[in-house]
Amino acid sequence: MSADIHSLVGAYVLDAVDDLERAAVERHLRECDECRVEVGEWRETASRLADGAWSVPPPGLRDSVLAAVATTRQVPVVVAQRPSRRPHRSRWMAAAAAVVAAAGTGTAVFVVQEQRVRDERTVAETARDQEAEVRGVLAAPDVVLRDQVLADGGKVTVAYSRLRDSG
Ligand SMILES: [Zn+2]
Structure with a gap:
């Protein structure tokens, strides 16, 4: 059994662990x-993976992903080194590795899904950052608002702040 119980969580969810x-x-x-x-x-x-939309990858995907895997540097699995909160991410990777190892033929789909989840997370984080920036400008003590009516009937409002050097 692995010395790091945390790394078994992913495999546990997929029922890819033994009884012990x-x-x-x-x-x-x-x-x-x-x-x-x-x-x-x-x-x-896992439930998203079970969704029918993900169950039929395009032909050739598995081969191209496995070819890419063969030439891509792998993330080292970090064992031990607990107390700090940082290793959370590497535990995720270790768990992902365990799931990939357990998944066998489903590996390519899983790797792609992992990347999709990460991409979606990045998009969400970017949107959150942009929203925070807009809120910051609107809340700035020196915020200036300018309205402009467009020829076709629309209206544009520009908000900018010198203090935040942003608009
Ligand atoms: Zn734990």
Whole structure:
């Protein structure tokens, strides 16, 4: 059994652990909030994977992904080194690696799905940053608003702040 119980969480969700590991993970889940949250996230991802929309990858995808995997540097699996909160991400990667190893022929689809989830997260983060920037400008003490009626009937409002050097 792995020395790092946390890395088994992904495999546990996909029922890719043996009885001893399952018992160990379930015992661990009773005392680790972080891993319980992770189980929820993995279940969500797994249920999205089970969605019919993802079950039929285009022909050749598996070969091209596996070819890319062969020439792509892999993320090292970090074992031990706990207390800090940072390793959370690498535990995710370790768990992802465990799931990929367990998934066998489903590997290519899973790798693509992982990338999709990461991309969506990046898009969401970018949108959040932009919204925060807009709110910051609107809340700035020196915010200036300018309205302009367009020839076709529309209206544009520009807000800018010298203090924030942004608009
Ligand atoms: Zn844990």
